[in-house]
Amino acid sequence: MEDVRTWRAEAVRLIEADYNHSADTHLVPIALPRHAGITLYLKNESSHPTGSLKHRLARSLFLYALCNGWIGPNTCVIEASSGSTAVSEAYFARMLGLRFIAVVPATTAAPKIDAIRFHGGEIHAVDDPRTVYAVAQRLAAETGGHYLDQFTHAERATDWRGNNNIAESIFAQMTREEHPIPTWVVCGAGTGGTSATIGRYLRYQRHATQLCVADPLHSVFHRHYADPAITTLPEKCASCIEGIGRPRVEPSFVPTVIDRMIAVEDAVSIGAMRALSQRLGRRVGGSTGTNLVACLMLADEMVSAGEAGSIVTLLCDGGKRYDCTYYDDEWLARRAIEWRGAMDDCRAML
Template identity: 60%
Template sequence: MTALQISSSPWLSTAIARIEADYLRSADTHLIPLPLPEFAAHGIDFYLKDESTHPTGSLKHRLARSLFLYALCNGLIHESSTIVEASSGSTAVSEAYFARLLGLPFVAVMPRSTSPEKVAQIEFYGGRCHWVESAVQVYDEARKVALETGGHYMDQFTYAERATDWRGNNNIAESMFSQMARERHPVPRWIVVGAGTGGTSATIGRYVRYQRHNSQLCVADPVGSVFSAYHRTGDVSLTGAGSRIEGIGRPRVEASFIRTVIDRMVDVADVDSLAAMQALSQLLGRKVGPSTGTNLVGMLTLAHEMLARGEQGSILSLLCDSGERYLPTYHNADWVHAKMGDCTAATRQMNRLMRPAQA
């Protein structure tokens, strides 16, 4: 099929219409105020945008929709394409959903450590999992699978930052600021996100600058990820072990991670992420995932710095996905002790961080 035939294809028109119809059927995600009254008494308010309520259960639903539209409108996929993605799980779940919507086969190239719940969701949407032993192997293997199937490698780590319209068009940043409009501090002092591809931080950072908001962007980065060191040095050749917090952090610098739109990095130990995950699950009365715990550590770190400077304002972050996906792993005490170690000291520290009087 030639490029001209692709651009005028009835299948292409139908595919885009199906994705847009799916979008119109979906409501926006909720903005949740965190009940931390002792911080509120000092003029600091916390919010989480609950991305777990998307049809595929995570923040990556937005990314998958954007990646599919980007690939369709650039003529990269057609009605006989096999869709291939390198993923730690959540993006693959969301892409499997959209592939099924378009009637296309989907293959997720993932580390064997990916949670069983995510694997089950990928398979529920008709996707197939192709395993590698470590996160550093997903890129080359995904390209190989795409070549063998005659398919298209979506490559979220390259295209995440450019597939989303960062100026607006109801992206996540525009939604955040619209929902904050009636709050005590409507323009957040800080927005805190994690980074897997870097697409979310790129979208928010660019939007903040474009709209001239007086907000700063912080990326909470798990230990083992190279992003924090890259933000500090600008060295694109950096490599690392990768993150043990599923969905965020990477063993190499990704093309979609735009360091120049990020004002601050906070390094977060794995045990601190898990202690924060448990504390937030108790605070909300429902389980959240480990990357949301990483975000909370970043939020609390910034809040205590604001207290020390006598500043007031709001801090906004993301509830990335539901903890139900991680019941056998991050929410299983035996698994955590075996894989991550003793979290007792981290839990005590988290209890201190949750109370400003003990800063």
């Protein structure tokens, strides 16, 4: 038992040391020429070692499981994921010398699969995305392992009061800006963990900032927010924007900390993603496009109301993982996704 306790202490030290290896992610200001008095800020989460916002979640999930005594030196770690969380979890599993299995939908972008394998993870693909939870639980039982279960534990694994969470980082970086207290913070919801952390932090710190969650049109979250009786989507109703939006309401989704939700069509998200990529000179992922659409809608409303201020959102991941999907014109054409009009509209506002 003492050997396991010593191993866990060293595992926690390794994960905490990983955080200290680099500075926090950058906050990038974007002027909006058509929205006088309003500045948009992008919290660039693609600069994490595993390239996405999910690096924060994976770190928190591992620390949570270690400190709860759920992971030991011989534990097989398993996760149900659309890709990015599993990439980050594979990174931490390899750091600790643990076997890691990612249960992913068969449609997950190939570069994400490659990244999971690059970090030493194994892939268990399923044809029906709705079965990832049950399959992950089964594999955990068969291996005597631990199912990290991001969709249940995301909202509780991160300390929302502070301790280096993303909300605390945003407000620290905004201190010297013209409008240091944002009017809005905008994020997406995959597990709901990020929105829960930010929403709780805003209330705990008594900030006037409001939280808007941008959600794919074909996701259950915004429907549940409007009508709590809705908890699942009809079959074959799904978004192609990876990382956000879900077919069922996840346990980590906390609607009561959200001030507003905006539903965004996939084609509009992709058009906005393309426009922002051109503006930045680097590619971003689809969920960042979803966030941008909501930000521009809020900026329009602020201008109409004669308000000045700041809006902060997340650049969730880079676009390299989507070269064969969102940045492949033929892939989009085969799915009849008409994105060019939305790209032109967003480009005119950036």
